Amino acid sequence: QVQLVESGGGVVQPGRSLRLSCAASGFTFRNYGMQWVRQAPGKGLEWVAVIWYDGSNKYYADSVKGRFTISRDNSKNTLFLQMNSLRGEDTAVYYCATASGDYVASWWGQGTLVTVSS
Amino acid sequence: QSALTQPASVSGSPGQSITISCTGTSSDVGGYNYVSWYQQHPGKAPKLMIYEVSNRPSGVSNRFSGSKSGNTASLTISGLQAEDEADYYCSSFTSSSTLVFGTGTKVTVL
Numbered sequence: 001q002v003q004l005v006e007s008g009g010g011v012v013q014p015g016r017s018l019r020l021s022c023a024a025s026g027f028t029f030r031n032y033g034m035q036w037v038r039q040a041p042g043k044g045l046e047w048v049a050v051i052w053y054d055g056s057n058k059y060y061a062d063s064v065k066g067r068f069t070i071s072r073d074n075s076k077n078t079l080f081l082q083m084n085s086l087r088g089e090d091t092a093v094y095y096c097a098t099a100s101g102d103y104v105a106s107w108w109g110q111g112t113l114v115t116v117s118s
Numbered sequence: 119q120s121a122l123t124q125p126a127s128v129s130g131s132p133g134q135s136i137t138i139s140c141t142g143t144s145s146d147v148g149g150y151n152y153v154s155w156y157q158q159h160p161g162k163a164p165k166l167m168i169y170e171v172s173n174r175p176s177g178v179s180n181r182f183s184g185s186k187s188g189n190t191a192s193l194t195i196s197g198l199q200a201e202d203e204a205d206y207y208c209s210s211f212t213s214s215s216t217l218v219f220g221t222g223t224k225v226t227v228l
Contacts, residue, residue, distance in 0.1 A: 035217070037164075044121070044222040045156070045164065045207050059215050062119065095163055102152035102211040106175065108163040 002026040002107045004096050009112030012086055022079040022096030022109055030054070030074040033099035036081050038092035039111075046092070049081065050099050064090075086116045122147065122208055122220035129226040135196040138223045140208035141189060146218055148189035152211035155184055155193045159204045167206075168193060195225070203227045 008020040022034070036048040049060045049070040058070050069082040079096050093113050097105035123141040130136040140147065140155075147153055151171045156164035166175050168184035171191060181196045191210070195202055208220035 037219075044205075045158075045209075045219040047209070047217040047219055050217065057215075061216060102150065102170070103209075103217045104152075104154050104166065104169045105156070105164070105209075106166050106169075108165075110163055 004098075004107060004109035006094060006096050006109045006112035009094065009114045011115045011117060013118050014087060014116055016086055017082070017084045018086060018114060020081040020083065020094055020096075020112060020114070022081075024077045024079065027098075027107070029077040033101075033103070034070075034072060034079045035097050035099040035103060035105065036070060036079075037095045037097055037105065037108075038090075038114075039095070040089070040092040043092075047103075048094070050103055051079070083114070086114075088116050090114065091116045119146075119212060119214065119216060119218045122210060122218055124206075124208060124220040124223045126221070127224045127226065129228055130195075130198045131228045132198055132200065134198050135194060136198060136225065138193045138195075138206055138208075138225070140191040140193070140210075140220045142191075142210055142218070143189055145213040146210040147186065147191050147208075149213060150211050151186065153184070153186060153191040154209045155182075156207045156209065157202075157204045158207065164207065198227055200227050 035050040051070045093111040095111045097108045155168040158164040172184040
């Protein structure tokens with residue numbers, strides 16, 4: 001069965017960096033676009049970034065552009081999110097999800113919590 | 119990119135039908151047939167319920183249906199059941215090749 005397992009979350013000080021990973025299994029990872037979606041405590045879903053199946057294109061939400069970088073390693077079936085210059089408003093559960101065609105998220109991970117606090 | 123507009127809450131009795139709206143602009147909802155709907159129970163990851171306006175993934179009940187008119191998409195849940203109580207989010211592809219989510223709607227089964 002399809003599994004997406006995020007890791008790398010934790011508590012980090014404002015201005016510091018963190019790298020999230022998402023290990024995929026149960027499907028042909030290299031054939032799928034992938035994306036990150038976040039949810040601040042008690043708030044709604046916010047789209048973060050997408051990367052095409054071959055890594056050739058990447059798009060970001062304005063709120064993270066220039067600070068976050070999405071990447072993937074198809075040889076290791078793993079998706080990444082490098083988060084720099086973190087702010088309090090980046091505190092959220094970060095979900096990785098598949099991104100078919102028009103970014104339809106058919107499968108989701110369980111999420112990893114990132115807390116930005118001094 | 120501003121979030122799509124959804125009602126904060128919708129409620130209905132078991133067996134009734136409810137409809138959740140999702141309003142955007144011509145740069146997102148109105149410009150593409152790429153609207154999806156997600157269900158999220160507390161503490162859980164979202165689940166895809168509808169994609170490309172009106173298509174149901176395998177395994178999703180046919181009590182869930184989607185439609186679109188102009189800049190507004192809608193999700194209808196018929197034969198409301200207790201297990202349908204959850205938060206629902208719409209999303210749309212945008213002209214900037216990004217994705218935007220709706221503000222979310224809490225569905226309560228009375």
